[in-house]
Amino acid sequence: MIRWTDAWTWLVPLLAALLLGGATFMNPxxxxTAACAVALIGAVIAAVHHAEVVAHRVGEPFGTLVLALAITVIEVALIISMMLAGGPDKATLPRDTIFSAVMIITTGVVGVCLLVGGLHHHEQSFQLAGANSALAALVSLAGLVLVLPTFTTxxxxxxxxxxxxxxxxxxSLATWGVFVFVQTVRHRDYFLPPANASDEDQHAAPPSNAQAWIxxxxxxxxxxSVVGLAKQLSPTIEAAVASAGxxxxxxxxAIAMLVLLPETWAALRAARADRLQTSMNLALGSALASIGLTIPAVVIAAVWLDLPLVLGLSAKDIALLGITLLVSAITLGTGRTNLMQGAVHLVLFAAFLFLSLVP
Structure with a gap:
C-alpha cells in the first residue's frame, strides 16, 4: 500500500501524463509551455523516487540498470520520432544527441557527483574493475560511432x-550486451559498493514485491511523461536556439539534458549519501546505453525508411571527446576520488557548453 503521505509519488506522474495527453491535442x-516545464520537473523527481524504490528491492547493480535502460529506450523513441518528423534536417540529430549525452554524463554528471561527494565526505571510493570495464567499452563505442565516420572514404x-x-x-549492440552480462552475471561484484563504503539502504527494510511493481x-x-513533455518543449527550444543565433x-x-535529468538527480543524491558506486553505475552505464541501444535502433530506422544519417563529429568535437575520455581514465583510474577530480570534469563540461555556443 502507498501511504497517503506519499500521494505525490503517484499523483505527479499521473498528472504529468494527463498534461502530456492534453498538450498533444491542444494548440501551443x-x-x-510553462505548465509542461513544471510537470517535467515534477515527473523527474517522481521518476527518481520510484527508481530508488525499485533499486532497493532488486539491489545493485540491477537497480541502476533499470533506470538507465528505461530512459534510454524512451530516448531512442524520441530521437526516431523527431527524425521521421524532421526529414533531412534531422540527419545530424542522433549524432548531436548521443555526443551530447556522452559529454554531459562524463563531464557534467560525473563532475558534479565527484565535487558534491568530495565536499561532503572528503574522499570516496568505488570499484575500479567495474569502472575500467565501462570506460573501455565507452571509448571503443564512441570511437566506432562518432569518430571513425569522419575518416572513412x-x-x-x-x-x-x-x-x-x-x-x-x-x-554496438554486442558490446553493450557483453557489458550488461558482465555487470549483472559474470562479474557482478565489480559493480557493488566497496566493503568499507557506507550504504544507508542496507539498514532499511526493502519494499515488498507489490510496492516494487507499483x-x-x-x-x-x-x-x-518526461520524454513526451521534452518533445512538446522541443519547438520552443528550437525557436529559442534559432532566435539566439x-x-x-x-x-x-538541450534534448539530452532534459532526458538525462532523472539519472542526473539520482546519481547526485547517491553521491551525497556516500554511495559513489551507485553514481558511477548510473553515469557510465547510461553513457554506454546511450550508444549501445540508440545506434542499432537509429540504424534500423535509417536503413529501412531511407533516412539520411550523419554520425561523424567535427575536428573540434573529436578533440574534446578525446580529452574527456583521457581525463576520465586518469581521474577514475585509482578508485578513489576527491573534489579536485570533480572540478576538472566540470571545467571540461563548461568548455563543452561554451564551445557548442561559440564553435
Missing amino acids: AAWL SAGEGIYTVSQLVFVALS SFGLLLVALV APKAVIGI
Whole structure:
C-alpha cells in the first residue's frame, strides 16, 4: 500500500501524463509551455523516487540498470520520432544527441557527483574493475560511432555506407550486451559498493514485491511523461536556439539534458549519501546505453525508411571527446576520488557548453 503521505509519488506522474495527453491535442500557448516545464520537473523527481524504490528491492547493480535502460529506450523513441518528423534536417540529430549525452554524463554528471561527494565526505571510493570495464567499452563505442565516420572514404564525410552502418550497429549492440552480462552475471561484484563504503539502504527494510511493481509501473509513466513533455518543449527550444543565433547542435544538447535529468538527480543524491558506486553505475552505464541501444535502433530506422544519417563529429568535437575520455581514465583510474577530480570534469563540461555556443 502507498501511504497517503506519499500521494505525490503517484499523483505527479499521473498528472504529468494527463498534461502530456492534453498538450498533444491542444494548440501551443505560453501557459501550456510553462505548465509542461513544471510537470517535467515534477515527473523527474517522481521518476527518481520510484527508481530508488525499485533499486532497493532488486539491489545493485540491477537497480541502476533499470533506470538507465528505461530512459534510454524512451530516448531512442524520441530521437526516431523527431527524425521521421524532421526529414533531412534531422540527419545530424542522433549524432548531436548521443555526443551530447556522452559529454554531459562524463563531464557534467560525473563532475558534479565527484565535487558534491568530495565536499561532503572528503574522499570516496568505488570499484575500479567495474569502472575500467565501462570506460573501455565507452571509448571503443564512441570511437566506432562518432569518430571513425569522419575518416572513412566509402561515402561522404561523416557518413557510413549501409554495410558500415550495419557493422557498427551490431558491434554496438554486442558490446553493450557483453557489458550488461558482465555487470549483472559474470562479474557482478565489480559493480557493488566497496566493503568499507557506507550504504544507508542496507539498514532499511526493502519494499515488498507489490510496492516494487507499483513503483516500476509509475516509473515508466513518469519517464514517458518526461520524454513526451521534452518533445512538446522541443519547438520552443528550437525557436529559442534559432532566435539566439546558436548552432543547431545546441538542440541536441538541450534534448539530452532534459532526458538525462532523472539519472542526473539520482546519481547526485547517491553521491551525497556516500554511495559513489551507485553514481558511477548510473553515469557510465547510461553513457554506454546511450550508444549501445540508440545506434542499432537509429540504424534500423535509417536503413529501412531511407533516412539520411550523419554520425561523424567535427575536428573540434573529436578533440574534446578525446580529452574527456583521457581525463576520465586518469581521474577514475585509482578508485578513489576527491573534489579536485570533480572540478576538472566540470571545467571540461563548461568548455563543452561554451564551445557548442561559440564553435
